[in-house]
Amino acid sequence: MVKITTICCIGAGYVGGPTMAMIALKCPHIKVTVVDISQPRIDAWNSDELPIYEPGLDEVVKACRGKNLFFSTDVAGAIRESQMIFVSVNTPTKKTGLGSGKAADLTYWESAARTIAAESKDNKIIVEKSTVPVRTAEAIEKVLKRNCSDASVQFDILSNPEFLAEGTAISDLTAPDRVLIGGKIENEAGQAAVDALAEVYANWVPKNQIITANLWSAELSKLAANAFLAQRISSINAMSALCEATGADVAQVAHSIGTDSRIGPKFLNASVGFGGSCFQKDILNLAYICECHGLKEVADYWYSVVGMNDYQKSRFVRRVVSAMFNTIRNKKIAMLGFAFKKDTGDTRETPAIDVGKGLIEDGAQLAIYDPQVKEDQIAYDMEGMMGNITCYKTAKEALQDAHAVTIMTEWDEFKSYDWKEIYDVMQKPAFVFDGRLILDHDHLREIGFIVYALGKPIDPFIKSAEGA
Numbered sequence: 001m002v003k004i005t006t007i008c009c010i011g012a013g014y015v016g017g018p019t020m021a022m023i024a025l026k027c028p029h030i031k032v033t034v035v036d037i038s039q040p041r042i043d044a045w046n047s048d049e050l051p052i053y054e055p056g057l058d059e060v061v062k063a064c065r066g067k068n069l070f071f072s073t074d075v076a077g078a079i080r081e082s083q084m085i086f087v088s089v090n091t092p093t094k095k096t097g098l099g100s101g102k103a104a105d106l107t108y109w110e111s112a113a114r115t116i117a118a119e120s121k122d123n124k125i126i127v128e129k130s131t132v133p134v135r136t137a138e139a140i141e142k143v144l145k146r147n148c149s150d151a152s153v154q155f156d157i158l159s160n161p162e163f164l165a166e167g168t169a170i171s172d173l174t175a176p177d178r179v180l181i182g183g184k185i186e187n188e189a190g191q192a193a194v195d196a197l198a199e200v201y202a203n204w205v206p207k208n209q210i211i212t213a214n215l216w217s218a219e220l221s222k223l224a225a226n227a228f229l230a231q232r233i234s235s236i237n238a239m240s241a242l243c244e245a246t247g248a249d250v251a252q253v254a255h256s257i258g259t260d261s262r263i264g265p266k267f268l269n270a271s272v273g274f275g276g277s278c279f280q281k282d283i284l285n286l287a288y289i290c291e292c293h294g295l296k297e298v299a300d301y302w303y304s305v306v307g308m309n310d311y312q313k314s315r316f317v318r319r320v321v322s323a324m325f326n327t328i329r330n331k332k333i334a335m336l337g338f339a340f341k342k343d344t345g346d347t348r349e350t351p352a353i354d355v356g357k358g359l360i361e362d363g364a365q366l367a368i369y370d371p372q373v374k375e376d377q378i379a380y381d382m383e384g385m386m387g388n389i390t391c392y393k394t395a396k397e398a399l400q401d402a403h404a405v406t407i408m409t410e411w412d413e414f415k416s417y418d419w420k421e422i423y424d425v426m427q428k429p430a431f432v433f434d435g436r437l438i439l440d441h442d443h444l445r446e447i448g449f450i451v452y453a454l455g456k457p458i459d460p461f462i463k464s465a466e467g468a
Helices: 016-026 039-045 057-064 075-081 107-119 136-147 169-174 188-201 215-246 250-258 279-292 296-323 351-361 375-381 395-399 412-416 419-425 441-447 460-465
Strands: 006-010 031-035 069-072 084-087 124-128 155-159 179-183 210-214 332-336 365-369 389-391 404-407 431-434 450-453
Touching (some): 006 075, 016 057, 039 069, 155 188, 155 215, 375 389
Parallel strands (some): 006 084, 404 431
16 A cells, blocks of 8 residues: 555645645645646635635644645646645536536546646556546546556546535534545555555544445445435425415424434525535436436436425515515615525525526615625626626625515524614515524514515415415
């Protein structure tokens, strides 16, 4: 087994940066270099303002940076000197061609593989850290072998999928539920490569939590995990619609079924919908793989999970419009939160995008406040609609003279606001549409708000406005 002393990671994003920082922290004997072709991104990693927000990340990076953790644009140099190379590049959904809207685009992965092959002069262990389709390793191995000028160089490919949740990435890395390593464990070289990576993680992860599998099982496990988690969210969101129709309370239903040891309580929080870089992308990828293997019924099942998520967002928009007397034209609607979840500035697939577009299409003027998302990111996500959007640096400004407020992200600070003070500066009737179920709805009603909370019995005022 090779004793690893040098590691590089290609890709300085949400996965590569934090993961390598944690390895550097826990393995001071290993030199870790994170490389990326984006100079601004690398400059940010070397600055006091990191390119991503994650609680605890600043402390980890600053403890190791310049000692055994380095950020660089010298991709070729890092490849040459490293024994183990993590590839953590973006694998977006294809926008055109075969599999458009469903299949993973491996352009960046293939480019990274070609660069690794061109620069490698000795044996390398290549670790898939990006989320990739099943059997990607097989294709990458062919690219590596055909593009390396030295036939004696051996490439051992491992799959080491990440199971990080944004907002809790550092705690997830510090004490993971499990570390999964897939490799060609049926042969000696493959097993040795698996053991080498396992030895890195064993510096802080208990060995009984380091799971090994064959390559294909490891690659599929990442897609399967995200699909199962998203399916739970879509399931409870489907229940939320039924709860509203029958007068049931989705929180009570979720608590009841969550106490069943066979089900458990996690991921049973009803909301306006799931977001993030993984869930929708991975489910569509999984469904497409099923289609390619002739498993149409299986594919349709997973497509329905995404369909329910889309339905939940559009249902929320319809509820806002109908509650406000079927017209929101030129009404100021404050949107508290734009990130897809708290404790992150990530807006990829955030429900706020689709909800915001739906409200604007009905004529609303949006006032957006998020403690971590910058205005230029909102402008990028809401391209072509900024004429109907004003971004604010404080919630107080966003709420001044608003007709309604929608809660789109479960930031803790929203729960601590003085809602009586907010009520006094809003237009009347003042509406609260809680898409995350984080506020004290009874207290809001006592103040005078008209409240809509997902999956809760419908306020009589809203029912009368809808003509129910």
